[in-house]
Amino acid sequence: MTNPVSPSHGKLRPLGLSEVTLKPGFWQRRQDVNSSATLSHIEYWLEEAGWLPNFDGAVRNGREFADSEIYKFLEAMAWQLGNGPDPELEERFQKIVARVASAQEPDGYLNTNFGRPGQQPRYSDLEWGHELYCYGHLIQAAVARARTAGHDQLVDVAIRAADHVCDVFGPDGRTAVCGHAEIEPALVELYRVTGNRRYLDQAKLFVDRRGHQVLQDIEFGRAYFQDDVPIREAQVLRGHAVRAAYLAAGAVDVAVETGDTALLDAVARQWRNTVARRTYLTGGFGSRHQDEAFGDDFVLPPDRAYSETCAGIGSVMLAWRLLLAQGDPAYADLIERTLFNVIATSPSDDGTRFFYTNTLHQRVLGTEPPADQVVPRAASTLRAPWFSVSCCPTNLARTFAALSAYIATVSDEGLQIHQYAAASVRTGGIALEIDTDYPSDGRVTIRITDSPADPWTLTLRIPHWATEATLDGEPVRPGLAHLHRRFTPGDTVTLDLAVRPRLTAPDARIDAVRGCVAVERGPVVFCLESVDLPSGLGPDTLRLDAEAALTDRDGGVGITCRVVGEEDTAWPYSPGPAARPAGDPIAVTLRPYHNWASRGPSTMRVWLPLAG
Amino acid sequence: MTNPVSPSHGKLRPLGLSEVTLKPGFWQRRQDVNSSATLSHIEYWLEEAGWLPNFDGAVRNGREFADSEIYKFLEAMAWQLGNGPDPELEERFQKIVARVASAQEPDGYLNTNFGRPGQQPRYSDLEWGHELYCYGHLIQAAVARARTAGHDQLVDVAIRAADHVCDVFGPDGRTAVCGHAEIEPALVELYRVTGNRRYLDQAKLFVDRRGHQVLQDIEFGRAYFQDDVPIREAQVLRGHAVRAAYLAAGAVDVAVETGDTALLDAVARQWRNTVARRTYLTGGFGSRHQDEAFGDDFVLPPDRAYSETCAGIGSVMLAWRLLLAQGDPAYADLIERTLFNVIATSPSDDGTRFFYTNTLHQRVLGTEPPADQVVPRAASTLRAPWFSVSCCPTNLARTFAALSAYIATVSDEGLQIHQYAAASVRTGGIALEIDTDYPSDGRVTIRITDSPADPWTLTLRIPHWATEATLDGEPVRPGLAHLHRRFTPGDTVTLDLAVRPRLTAPDARIDAVRGCVAVERGPVVFCLESVDLPSGLGPDTLRLDAEAALTDRDGGVGITCRVVGEEDTAWPYSPGPAARPAGDPIAVTLRPYHNWASRGPSTMRVWLPLAG
Structure with a gap:
């Protein structure tokens, strides 16, 4: 499947990027800006900041996790190439992959910040070193590549790195986890791509190890990296919001592939409690600047809200996995809220400036940083071109490039539409055109252009706020509306979500x-x-x-x-x-x-x- | 004068510790616990944490500023010895002084964290190194010693360090300041003790240099160490609250000794704006955990309020200096509020546990750390015995030991009572007994036990909240109440502050x-x-x-x-x-x-x- 997240089980099945194409509208505009402006902007800064040259053996630049930005950029390019051919972008992609590959050690180890002369030894600082986190993003990029273009050099590099990780941290290896979760979902996705069960087992091992105080304590406490409580026992997401969301996403992946209902239920419970008590109206996660973390229940100050862009992306990753596994429209409700109010908020209209945090109350007039200025991550009161910790631009780029994956799913019963955007969908024998000016207007027209002869069910999410919605003129209630019938090409369904x-x-x-x-x-x-x-x-x-x-x-x-x-x-x-x-x-x-x-x-x- | 802060000019003149003695009541109880329990508790931890052994040449323990805790402890002991003889405490004091003196380099340099084999060079990290900050506390300890016991080894050590600072950072030296203000008030106080103008000039140089971006920028921005705007131009306190208060205190000292009215007015303006917009109801300063800093105007969240204990102490240092210089009772109002609601809040009843931060809203049940546990500074939700950054216990100890200094002042007109506590006062020809159960009860009885024959003025602060106060049965309004008369021993004045x-x-x-x-x-x-x-x-x-x-x-x-x-x-x-x-x-x-x-x-x- 040409899409992020391809579980082998679950209530719903995702569609590939080739099966859903955005048409002009709110989200296509952002996807276009992403491909035409943001990707080049990111590439410029990765060179300028010296993070790409790190792979060429240059004097090391940037923070511990700088390698991951190159990987997220590769993932963004891979998804973008999955949206349609682009020889020039393909060439840029391959050049960067070659530079990355050249830095890999013979045993598969790959990190520009550790293990070389003058650097700290490999895996000497699992709390803050981010080595496994970086592999996670490397693997995610390779998964995107494998799904959109097939097995190439990047996939080789990622497999060698993953095998190395399994050797070092496997059942007979070092009993440790990374301070920043991310390798967990990545290894499950690599298992889905390769069929190699070793990666799934390793992901499960990482998920199960965490929460047993395997990391050193730090000033913020072990909740910061979710090493305070085993994930099966936790009641709510806590600590660093991005870490928490990525770990929970990986746990869902492990649960789905191993049939571990108890683990899936545990994460779903944490998600429900987090949404009920620790989420901003915008969908934003994280209320603390100090540790980029969730606060206590109901501590959601609007001024200096953290609501990190990447935590919004992590929230979408998590809710999407839960939606596929369980089908509850509440997951898609939060995805919609987060897309429109966190992810759409971060980039400037021209795609070259970004909010790292997304405050809900700005008391003092900010200043716009110059186009050539790198700013500390959360210091800018306005959108900034680049950050000393610049996780958000590359994370947005990979999200926008794969955005059409979140529109619809299929199941044995039929097709489900979760997000409303102008788009063409074609999967199996079903094809349909979705036309809408949503969210400006609440009217959504769905025209069937191809259909199997047998009846099937078209399922539409009615958002929780849409208390006056109508479907073909009949009132429908928030939740799921099902149309089970024999569809014929030319049939039209009209949903009015009564946007007021x-x-x-x-x-x-x-x-x-x-x-x-x-x-x-x-x-x-x-x-x-x-x-x-x-x-x-x-x-x-x-x-x-x-x-x-x-x-x-x-x-x-x-x-x-x-x-x-x-x-x-x-x-x-x-x-x-x-x-x-x-x-x-x-x-x-x-x-x-x-x-x-x-x-x-x-x-x-x-x-x-x-x-x- | 046996007291902290002895300006040569100003509207009011402080009284020495030997001139004001606390009697049983709210504050004497805390001063007694300080001398009987807290001083020993601190000494135990300074040894246990390895911060005192740093002076013996041990492998360096603790953070960059660990030396300063020893100096604040010495200052606390010096003031305590100023309250009355204590041969056992005197011996402990001298032993620690000897260990400190043994670590001083021949040129006067003294810091256990820099300049030795395997350590970073001296003054190689002025942003975070705290070398001048540590001298500041060393000098403050020496000033306390000089005023209460005379010129001894500690005073010698401090003078050699101060001379070294003037050599390195003087008019012809390095144009730099320390990331943490503190040496500024200390050098002025050393000038007051020694009469050596060089120290005053150096303090003025430090005050004038700051604000011109002489320090490197950091993630929190240069406002963190008040290097964003020159102090003469600033409108409000900002950045790290302790740094801001200490710097402002030093600027008042410089202004008073150099007759610089413009500088004094600038600091007074910043104080007024800070009190009007950036101060908690408790008097607490600082609303941000991330950088221990003031937030924007009116950003005063009660949950996760920072309100660091040391910032409360810095606020008292600043307001006391402004009170002596200008006489405005608003300064004493804030001192009272801060003493009763920040400084009295931090220590446990037995004086061996402390709040580092003072939240105004605790949502979740905290856990009490074990008596042998060092906790990260702001991580404890309850009072803790010691912190990895343990500035607050030693800062409290020096404050409680010198507390009687803040009760009253004199001027050419007579005597002023600023804080209401049971106490005996004897200065010049005036002696009086203050009896009260304040703050439980609002009645304060002042009995004259000695008086010059000529009339003089007894001035009483009527707190801003005391809108129904009476003085000898007559209504008085908030502000200052003056009794100008010929007093005779046995005269009694009764103030009722109508505490309700x-x-x-x-x-x-x-x-x-x-x-x-x-x-x-x-x-x-x-x-x-x-x-x-x-x-x-x-x-x-x-x-x-x-x-x-x-x-x-x-x-x-x-x-x-x-x-x-x-x-x-x-x-x-x-x-x-x-x-x-x-x-x-x-x-x-x-x-x-x-x-x-x-x-x-x-x-x-x-x-x-x-x-x-």
């Missing part, structure tokens, strides 16, 4: 946004930006009038606010509680959060305090 | 506590702890009924709350806003925040959401 602006209130336990509401419209979270306000007013000086109607206005959402005065006081605490008089009403337009800071520096809020 | 529980509301710009109030009583912030609630209820499940009366109850404050149900949902955001029905009223007792977690693990809130 709405107010959303937080759970009372989320202290940080008490007394606030957010505005959503379909799957899109909206925000209030200073560039949309009259001079002298900022997002922090307004209170939303919840009695006034929400309207569609100028491509945004119109709301009514009251202006509150800001009185400077010597001490910001006073006898209370005191009622604050509401000011004059003003009309304000909110814009999609994923577009924020696209019009220059701006202050911004997602959560709006209520008037009165 | 009250509700306090936050500025509307502090998003993190919207819809909440806190309860204060006099200078003491109260909190709601799970150990005071019926089983099954936690602080997060209650809403304060603001209509119900607050009462004094069982040594705490009685309030009425409504219980709110917690409904588990799959997604913590729902159509809104929705009114939540108030549950049954229950009576709840709040306890002083500074005592929290004294009765075992507990969850806790300072800010209580309002019912309705």
Whole structure:
């Protein structure tokens, strides 16, 4: 299958990139920018920062995990080449693969940061060294290549590295895991590609070892790398959000391939608890800057939210695997939310700048870093061209290149549509055209262009927020809508998800946004930006009038606010509680959060305090 | 003068430790625990952790700044010896001084972490190396010694180190500063002790150099060590809170000794803005864990508040200097608030465990670390015996030992009382007894036991919250109350500060506590702890009924709350806003925040959401 994640079992089966083609619309625009601009931008920076030259034997540049960015870039190129031929890109791909291959040791070891003269010995710092993590991304790139182009030099390199890992860390080897999970899903995927059971066994070993304090303790505690509690016993995702999501994804892969229902249920339980208590309205994971980690339950501050772009990608990786395994539309609900509000938020329109973190409240006007400047990962208040830790651009690139894989699946019963985007789908005897302006508009038209003669079921996800949706004019409820019938070419199904602006209130336990509401419209979270306000007013000086109607206005959402005065006081605490008089009403337009800071520096809020 | 901070100019003049003696009460109890338990506890750990043996030439243990803990311990012992003779303590003091002196190089250089075989060269890492910071604490210890015992070996060591610093970093030397301010106030104090102007000039040079990007940029940005903006231009304290406070304290010292009104005004302005926008209700400084730093204006989350104990101490150092220079009672107001709610909160009742950070909201039951365990600095949710970065215990020890210095001052007009504690004061021809159960009770009785024949002015600070205070039965307003008269021995003045529980509301710009109030009583912030609630209820499940009366109850404050149900949902955001029905009223007792977690693990809130 030409797609990421190909389980041998599960409720749903994924479709390959060759089976789903995006058509003009919200996501094709982003996929096009990715292939036409982001890939070149990344390649420029990988050379410029010296991370690619590391493979040529240059003096080592970058952080411990710099190798992984080259691998994620290779994976992105491999998926992109899977979307259609591109000889020039193919040539760039092969050149980089050759440089990578030249750095591999005879025994399969491959890392530019360890083991050479003047460097620390191999595997001498599993907590922070990221050697197995880097193999993970190498293997993922090779899997993408094998699925889209066949067995080539990159696949050879990855197999030699994987065999080396199994030799060193296998059942008779060193009882250890990597500080950053990633090799776990990669090894299962390599098993799926090669059929070599050794890789699956090794992945299972890594999943089962973690949580038993096999890593040294660190200042952030062992929860940081999920080595605090065995994954079968954990109740919720915790610690470093990207590590947590990658590990859980690998555990699902292991569970599915080994038929381990208990392990699958354990991860599903952790996912449910994480979504119920530790997830931002945007779908974002991670509320702490210090350790890029989940906070305690319901600690979801909007200002300095971390919500790392890569954690959003990890969340999609995890939810997609759970969806394939179990079919619950809640997984696709979170994927949709995360795609529209984390993954779409990170890149600039031109695909050459990125948010590393995705705050929900910007209080101070940021400054846009110059195009030639590398910034510390979370230090930029606006999108930046490159980071000293630059995991997010390459992670986005591989995600956008493979995006069509997340639209639909098949099963013995028929075909399921999970995400709404203009696309052509052709798989088995079924072909259909999906046309929509979603998420601007809630109408989705599905036209059957080819169908088997026998009846089959077309299943449509009705998003959890779509409480007024209709299917061919009949009301449908959130969840799954099934159309079981004999389809003939030319048949049309019309879904109307009734996309309208709405107010959303937080759970009372989320202290940080008490007394606030957010505005959503379909799957899109909206925000209030200073560039949309009259001079002298900022997002922090307004209170939303919840009695006034929400309207569609100028491509945004119109709301009514009251202006509150800001009185400077010597001490910001006073006898209370005191009622604050509401000011004059003003009309304000909110814009999609994923577009924020696209019009220059701006202050911004997602959560709006209520008037009165 | 036997006290910390002896400016040669200023509106008020400090009193020495020999002039003010604490009597039984809130602060004497803590000073006694400090001398009887904390000093020995610290000495044990300095040996156990290997930080003292570093001076004997042992393999280096601890972080870059470990030397400074020995110096702060010496300073604490020096002040304690200034409170009264203690031959056994004196002997321990001299033994440690001898070990420190033995590690000093012939040219005055003294640091156990740099310059020896196998170590990095001297001054090769000014951003993180803390060499000048360590000298700062060495000099402070020597100043304490010189003022309480005279010129001895420690003073010699410090002078040689200071001369070495002036040689290396003087006007013709290296144009650099230390990543952590501290040497600045220390050099001015050494000037005050020795009269050697060279130290003052060097301090001024350090203060003026900083802010001009003389340090390398770091991931946290140069604001971390206040090297972003010159101190004369800055508007507010920013970056690492301890560094910011120490630097500002040094700048006040330089300004006062050089008559630099512009510099003094600049620091006073930054202090006002910091208090108005970046200070917790407790007086705590610093809202970020990542870089132990101030956040943006009004970003004061109660959960994971950093409010480092040492930042509270830095705040007292700064406010005390500004008070002496300018006399504004607002400085003493913040000192009081910080003493009762940060500095009194950190140590356990027995003085052998400490909070490094002081959160205002504990959501999850913590675990008490074993007595023999070193914990990462901010990782402990309860008080811990020692930290891998253990700045707070030694900093507290030197503060408690010199605490009586902050009670009162004199001027040409008379005597001023800034903090209310049971104490005897004797200075010049004036002697008086202060008797009070403050802060439990608001009544303070001042009995004159000796007085010059001429009239003089007794000035009393009326705290900003004391809106119903009376002085000898007459109403007085917050600020300063002056009694100008001819006093005779036996005269008594009675101040009643009307300590009663009250509700306090936050500025509307502090998003993190919207819809909440806190309860204060006099200078003491109260909190709601799970150990005071019926089983099954936690602080997060209650809403304060603001209509119900607050009462004094069982040594705490009685309030009425409504219980709110917690409904588990799959997604913590729902159509809104929705009114939540108030549950049954229950009576709840709040306890002083500074005592929290004294009765075992507990969850806790300072800010209580309002019912309705």
